[in-house]
Amino acid sequence: MPDNVTSDVEFGYHGPALDNIFSTYRDLRDRCPVGRSSKYGGFWYLMNSEDIFAAEQDPETFAVAPSMLLPAFGTDVPLIPIDIDPPEHTDYRRILLPLFTPKAVAKLEEGMHRTSRELAAEVAKHEVVDASAMFARPMPTIIFSRLAGFPEEDWPKFDRWVDDIIYERTVDPERAWKAGREVMDYFGALLRSRIASGEQPDDLITELLRAEIQDGRKLTHDELLSYCYLLFVAGLDTTAWAIRSSLWYLARYPEAQQRLRNDPDLIPMAAEEFLRTLSPVQAMARTCRRDTVVSGQPIKAGERVVLVFGAGNRDPEVYDDPDEIVLDRENNRHLAFGGGIHRCLGSNLGRQELVVALEVFLDQVGEFSPANPNEQWHGVGPLTLRIGR
Numbered sequence: 356m357p358d359n360v361t362s363d364v365e366f367g368y369h370g371p372a373l374d375n376i377f378s379t380y381r382d383l384r385d386r387c388p389v390g391r392s393s394k395y396g397g398f399w400y401l402m403n404s405e406d407i408f409a410a411e412q413d414p415e416t417f418a419v420a421p422s423m424l425l426p427a428f429g430t431d432v433p434l435i436p437i438d439i440d441p442p443e444h445t446d447y448r449r450i451l452l453p454l455f456t457p458k459a460v461a462k463l464e465e466g467m468h469r470t471s472r473e474l475a476a477e478v479a480k481h482e483v484v485d486a487s488a489m490f491a492r493p494m495p496t497i498i499f500s501r502l503a504g505f506p507e508e509d510w511p512k513f514d515r516w517v518d519d520i521i522y523e524r525t526v527d528p529e530r531a532w533k534a535g536r537e538v539m540d541y542f543g544a545l546l547r548s549r550i551a552s553g554e555q556p557d558d559l560i561t562e563l564l565r566a567e568i569q570d571g572r573k574l575t576h577d578e579l580l581s582y583c584y585l586l587f588v589a590g591l592d593t594t595a596w597a598i599r600s601s602l603w604y605l606a607r608y609p610e611a612q613q614r615l616r617n618d619p620d621l622i623p624m625a626a627e628e629f630l631r632t633l634s635p636v637q638a639m640a641r642t643c644r645r646d647t648v649v650s651g652q653p654i655k656a657g658e659r660v661v662l663v664f665g666a667g668n669r670d671p672e673v674y675d676d677p678d679e680i681v682l683d684r685e686n687n688r689h690l691a692f693g694g695g696i697h698r699c700l701g702s703n704l705g706r707q708e709l710v711v712a713l714e715v716f717l718d719q720v721g722e723f724s725p726a727n728p729n730e731q732w733h734g735v736g737p738l739t740l741r742i743g744r
Contacts, residue, residue, distance in 0.1 A: 487599045495594035549564065602740070
């Protein structure tokens with residue numbers, strides 16, 4: 356073992372560990388940018404942007420199977436397409452690609468603006484408000500659920516499932532697995548109902564039911580369930596987190612808030628900077644397929660490797676003042692959506708939802724500040740704001 360690796364560290368990237376994660380990144384990068392953690396069964400971590408990008412471009416060495424989620428999202432079923440390696444990955448991903456192109460997302464913008472305005476109008480009526488519950492969470496839930504074909508009457512239960520699957524799995528795994536089973540049962544019933552009715556509305560579920568994987572083969576029931584599960588957890592959580600964390604920052608830095616109000620054309624650039632520094636996806640896992648060496652550190656075949664996107668996004672070798680949020684930062688090649696063949700399929704949608712949410716919130720809601728300074732930057736929990744001064 357090289358000199359820079361003396362022993363395993365207790366490095367985690369979920370729950371309370373995120374409270375001080377950025378100082379942890381600085382410390383580990385200085386001491387050991389490729390190191391070993393004893394959390395979640397043990398894994399190697401990569402902190403430097405260059406190492407992370409290289410791993411993303413080398414799926415032959417760094418496989419996603421059995422899962423790029425560590426720990427799992429309440430299920431041991433591989434989630435399609437993110438847990439599938441080449442060559443099968445190409446066919447699975449191809450099914451969804453046309454549904455998330457910039458052109459396809461542009462068709463949703465009117466609905467994004469309308470929904471955001473309705474929610475922001477309710478926020479603006481309050482002096483103190485939970486902007487997460489009233490705006491950051493429902494906005495992407497409504498938009499994505501309509502796109503996917505999730506019944507409107509079921510939206511209230513989605514928040515509980517998302518919380519249990521994503522945020523409770525490291526402290527109460529059984530609760531996460533119970534929610535995961537409920538989600539699987541829910542989508543199983545929804546798919547059977549769709550097939551029995553013969554209805555084909557213009558949504559993602561219809562596209563999946565029509566899809567052919569190769570040689571004219573339709574997706575199996577288990578494959579359909581896997582797609583639905585992934586779309587559910589990815590579509591409803593990450594964008595809500597991005598909106599909430601951006602508002603969290605703006606509440607604490609009134610000069611930044613005012614700058615975006617004065618110059619709304621700056622919001623798309625600011626959104627990229629929020630994604631870089633406050634990314635909803637701080638890390639994803641891989642499995643080493645063959646013995647390799649990363650920045651002088653040997654890693655053996657079969658060992659788990661975590662690509663710490665959040666650390667790469669703050670790499671001083673890539674960014675000037677990497678821990679500073681620079682609203683007009685240019686050349687912002689961040690890792691918020693990953694990279695390589697597994698780059699987030701919904702990046703165009705998530706990016707546009709964030710931009711629209713910020714534009715509308717800043718336009719319709721008065722100046723806002725933290726009503727509870729103890730609330731942390733991460734997750735989709737409460738964000739208590741005081742509206743006006």
